Amino acid sequence: SQQGEEDPQALSIQEGENATMNCSYKTSINNLQWYRQNSGRGLVHLILIRSNEREKHSGRLRVTLDTSKKSSSLLITASRAADTASYFCADTGRRALTFGSGTRLQVQP
Amino acid sequence: EAQVTQNPRYLITVTGKKLTVTCSQNMNHEYMSWYRQDPGLGLRQIYYSMNVEVTDKGDVPEGYKVSRKEKRNFPLILESPSPNQTSLYFCASSLGMTSGSFNEQFFGPGTRLTVL
Numbered sequence: 001s002q003q004g005e006e007d008p009q010a011l012s013i014q015e016g017e018n019a020t021m022n023c024s025y026k027t028s029i030n031n032l033q034w035y036r037q038n039s040g041r042g043l044v045h046l047i048l049i050r051s052n053e054r055e056k057h058s059g060r061l062r063v064t065l066d067t068s069k070k071s072s073s074l075l076i077t078a079s080r081a082a083d084t085a086s087y088f089c090a091d092t093g094r095r096a097l098t099f100g101s102g103t104r105l106q107v108q109p
Numbered sequence: 110e111a112q113v114t115q116n117p118r119y120l121i122t123v124t125g126k127k128l129t130v131t132c133s134q135n136m137n138h139e140y141m142s143w144y145r146q147d148p149g150l151g152l153r154q155i156y157y158s159m160n161v162e163v164t165d166k167g168d169v170p171e172g173y174k175v176s177r178k179e180k181r182n183f184p185l186i187l188e189s190p191s192p193n194q195t196s197l198y199f200c201a202s203s204l205g206m207t208s209g210s211f212n213e214q215f216f217g218p219g220t221r222l223t224v225l
Contacts, residue, residue, distance in 0.1 A: 030210040042113075042199055042216035043152075050210060088151065092211035096142065096167065101151035 005100045006089055012106040019076040021103040023089030024069075030092045032065055032072050037086045037102070046074075046087075081109040111136045113217035115200050121223045122190055130185045130220050132200030140205035141183040142167070142214070143175065145196040152199065158183055159205060190224040197221050 007022045025032065031050045035043040049056045049065045049072065056063045062075040076083055084107045090097040113134045122128055134141065142157040144167075154167030158177040172194055174186040183202075187194060198221075201214040 033211075033213060035214075040197065040219065040221075042218050043201075043214075044216070045213040048213055090214075096154055096157055097211060097214060098154070098168075099144075099152040101149065 006087070006103040008103060009101070010104045010106070012108065013079060014108050015079060015081055017079055019079050019083070019105055019107070021074045021087050021105070023072045023074070023100060025072075025089070025091040026070065027091075029067070032063075032092070033090045033097065034061075034063060034072075034074050035088045035090060035099075037088065039085075043088065076105075079105075079107045081107050083107050111215070113200055113202050113215050115198075115217040115220050117220060118218065119221050121225065123225050124191055125189050128187050128190060128222075130187075130198060130200075130222070132183045132185065132217060133181050134183075134200075134202040134215070135181065136202060136215065137180065138202035138204055138215070139180070140203040140212075140214075141177065142201045142203075143173070143183070143185045144199045144201065145169065145194075146199060146219075147196050155185070155198075190222075192224045195222060195224050 005024050033048045034046045037043045047058050047063050049063050060077045065072045086102040086104050088099050088102045090099045116131045139160045143155040144152040146152050153169045155173050156175040158164045199219050200217040203214045204212040
């Protein structure tokens with residue numbers, strides 16, 4: 001089954017720095033979505049980018065999509081301690097979303 | 110408040126004792142889904158439902174059952190739980206598809222299940 005794979009698996013940065021996470025997927029998509037999960041809690045939708053879009057912004061988030069490379073990146077600018085969480089990409093098939101294993105982001109105050 | 114609720118939030122049980130985890134959403138969503146989350150494996154889909162009385166297997170359906178008799182509810186049933194079903198379970202709902210594109214999913218708070 002298709003699956004997004006995030007890279008790196010873990011990332012530790014200082015507050016104020018930018019954090020970049022990458023995602024690769026295997027098959028054609030309609031859209032790609034990014035989610036955030038605070039430890040042990042439910043996932044929260046961050047941003048959706050459609051297959052005909054190349055870049056999308058939402059607040060301090062910037063997502064890019066390269067369908068030729070089957071990859072996406074999530075950039076969090078000016079990170080805060082509260083951004084500490086796991087981040088997942090999810091690629092969309094015909095009938096379901098398939099999640100990767102996530103990137104654990106630690107933002108040190 | 111728009112939300113997905115799950116009950117129970119925590120459950121410790123023994124092998125073979127049937128259990129049901131309930132899931133309910135108040136957003137009139139057509140699509141509902143169950144995932145399990147295990148360390149290092151991310152979220153894996155168990156079952157999903159595109160609408161009432163329409164359910165289908167996800168990636169890891171073995172040992173689970175679901176039903177969708179009403180739009181708002183999507184219970185997950187473990188007929189004979191085993192220790193390898195110890196996991197963190199999430200229910201999610203969504204409007205489903207719009208113009209062939211999947212919409213965002215709204216997740217419940219999770220159910221932590223331990224099978225002894």
